[in-house]
Amino acid sequence: MALRLYPAFLVEEVVATYLTGVGGIFLASVITLTIVKIVLGRGLMDQARERALSRIMCWKAVLTYALI
Incomplete structure (x- = not known):
């Protein structure tokens, strides 16, 4: 699905050159x-x-993953 969006937002030459x-x-x-x-x-x-x-997952663990 994402590959179908590339031509909608990018020029065909850019897609052919870089992607x-x-x-x-x-x-x-x-x-x-x-x-x-x-x-x-x-x-x-x-x-x-x-x-x-x-209560199950420590807030520090969530914050660490969010920062990563």
Whole structure:
């Protein structure tokens, strides 16, 4: 699904130049890791707000993962 969004936001020449081959794989891996960290951080912050989970999981652990 994300690959379908690239042509909508980027010029075709940019996609062909930077998002193909080995360089494209490295760029995609960096982008993917960043997106996963954002989603994980938000999820942990949401969990920290819940009272039931805060009894099980220490708030310091949630804060540490959010900072990472």
